[in-house]
Amino acid sequence: MAPSTPLPTARRRRLGAELRRLRERADLSATEAGARFGITQSRISNIEAGRYGVSAERVRALARTYDCSDESLISALAAMAGERKRGWWEEYREVLPGGLLDLAEAEHHATALRVAQAITVPGLLQTPEHARAVFREFVPALMPHEVEYRVSHRVKRQEILFRTTPPPYTAIIHEAALRMQFGGSGTASAQLAHLLAMSERDNITIVVIPFDGTSFPISGHGVDYFHGPVDQLDTVQLDAAHGSQLIDTAASLGRYRLMLDRMENVALNASNSRDLMHRIAKST
Structure with a gap:
């Protein structure tokens, strides 16, 4: 054969x-x-x-x-x-949906990343315990070994933020995501502490859209924007209930750039976002 x-x-x-x-x-x-x-x-x-x-x-x-x-x-x-070597994500090809491998590949090659989330903390900023709790809520339910494969893959993806020269990473998070109690109060507290620590890294910017914000220009799904070496090679990944989707048409890229710009404009600045995260952590 x-x-x-x-x-x-x-x-x-x-x-x-x-x-x-x-x-x-x-x-x-x-x-x-x-x-x-x-x-x-x-x-x-x-x-x-x-x-x-x-x-x-x-x-x-x-x-x-x-x-x-x-x-x-x-x-x-x-x-x-000229790229010939396949990435680390290929070891997950038989155990995870292809969209998750495409996501890891897009992240790996991005020159900068900008993400937005309304309900959950962005994957690259999640603790393993938080990620595990999120995966356990999937419908239909994942088997325990499937949950662990996804947690392992997510933790491996996070390594790009710790490279010798890591890409700039901007996370726009709605306050709702910070107040979700995935895994209970202990997991939620540890997740907030991790966000605060990550926000102090030079390559990471975390801004929060508060509940009392004037607007919220997003439909509810997660958005990941990966910058390429030239604008034409940017990529958007949408994370929806039916699975992830990569988008690369010029019109769509422009639309999502504008959406993320508007979200950053209504978010608190990085310092005030940290203050809000501290207040939420104290109340958790």
Whole structure:
């Protein structure tokens, strides 16, 4: 039996999608592009779907074929093509939904991160006990070993915040999330203490939207915004009950940037947010 082909990573799918966008902007069909480049239409389609890998040199050649003159974008795409090693998240491929692996991959490659949560503390700032309590509330219920896999994966994701040169991380949290008692008062108190400690790190900014805020421009689901090396390669991840979803169209990226800007504008500043967290911790 022939070995199975590894599933394309989110990174490879994104590279293929960007190459497709360049082709479409050049007003070329896959057949026309293949003819110009000397390969078949099916090869072009498979590259764009992320099913076939592509070298950095071929990415640059395709960009020239598509008359792309944005050297920053071309260099960023070529760098994506040059990546060969699969990340640590692949060890979870058989035990966790693919969306969680895509999330870890997007976080790993982000140059900066901005997240917003209304009901729960952002995953990268959760203690293991808080994360475990949240996972135990899933519907349908997770098996105990599934909970532990998810906790382990979440803790592993948090390592990006402790790199030698960690990416800037901004968390916008509604006061409601700070007052939730996942796991009971002891777990909640430990979670607040952890948030306060993390807020003192140079690369982390935590701001809180208080209950008495004037507005709250979000629909309720969690939003993770990952900045890429160029704006065109930014990515949004939405965390909803039906699962996570990665979004990368220009219109959607602009919409979520505006939403997060508005949320930061109505949030307390970092110092006042810490004061509020201290007050909540004392009352927990």
